[in-house]
Amino acid sequence: MRPHINQGDTGEPSAFRDLTTIRVGGEAGRVFVGRTSDELVHVAGLTWQGPDEWMLLGGGSNTVVSEEGFDGTVILVRSQGIEVLDTPGEPADAVRLRVQAGHSWDAVVEYAVSHGLAGIEALSGIPGSAGAAPVQNIGAYGQEIAEVLHAITFLDYETGAITRMPAAVLGLGYRTSVIKQGRLGIVLSIDLTLRRSADTDNPLSAPVRYQQLADALGVSIGDRVPLAELRRAVIRLRASKGMVLDATDPDSVSAGSFFTNPIVTESAARTLPAVAPRWPLQPEEQAVAVTTFEELASGVPLRRAEAPAEPRLVKLSAAWLIENSGVSRGFALPGSGAAISSRHTLAITNRGGATGEEVAQLARFVQQRVQSEFGVVLQPEPVLVDLEL
């Protein structure tokens, strides 16, 4: 099988500014494309045998690269397909989907909603690929992929083997996983367990958990609404914040939220103004994973240490911290092409011709403002290539 290589014959560009949603970054040394799982395994084998550095890219919606580019091989994940698997022994309403890694995540949600399957409808409108979805455990409007992810098929860089990894061994947490933490390999496909609504004529969503979404729908927390209505409401809300990719919306030229919500001890949170929003973490969210990579690789399920009684941890609102550190929507440093979104303080946007370095410079400025005002260090959410904060 001939791999698809760049310089014309893949139909794919080789500059990161054309491969990422924030549209910054220089050239890749070499681009391989995997349009099926087998092709991904093949191009990975070719790449991993050689001395080149390598990286993966799906939709490029969570990656920011410098103008120096990347002097190695980029493997573009473009495999497609959704299949329904048998689920013997599972509850009658369980429906298992296997999705190839390069499939558009939002197309998966659309498929689920149009087939009356609940569990991912609040994750409507998140850009990128299905294979990247577990990498940072995508989440929005009260749902996370961790709640429905059954397993992944993983091509392991260390062993070269294809393994099935149950979701329980992936260390899925708030915007993180063992893969984001450095476990090398390629997610070839993901298996999701969704629920078929009892009312097939009017399939309902999972219970609404996010207040802003409940308000937009005119319902209470815990209510269920028609699946399609929930999807429409989420996309409307996201679009109002520039968080749906839209060629006509300059605020959507971003990598989504640039910073994660910081997690600090309750006593650190007490030093903040009383009006600063905070949410106590659940005990299981506080428990630190203690399983080693080697154990995980050999299939040992993730173990967590006992959740500490003290100190309790709380999640803060990065958006609130940024706004209250004096950085307002639309803010840009003089002469820079990067700016805070005009509708969402957490997103850094490319207003035209920005460089990766300008994006990082603005991110550092925001970090410094928040740190000097509140003593909290914001962490970037996107993967930064050849850029540092």
Ligand SMILES: Cc1cc2nc3c(=O)[nH]c(=O)nc-3n(C[C@H](O)[C@H](O)[C@H](O)COP(=O)(O)OP(=O)(O)OC[C@H]3O[C@@H](n4cnc5c(N)ncnc54)[C@H](O)[C@@H]3O)c2cc1C
């Ligand atoms: C407008 C906008 C809104 C967003 N809203 C949200 C949101 O609400 N919630 C949220 O969680 N995220 C959000 N994001 C971030 C982003 O969409 C998600 O993180 C998405 O899952 C990234 O997918 P991707 O294919 O574009 O990843 P890429 O940017 O291509 O890759 C991201 C990382 O995953 C790795 N990776 C990619 N594919 C694979 C694979 N098959 N196997 C192993 N590793 C892989 C890459 O190497 C890289 O390290 C938003 C982004 C944008 C631009």
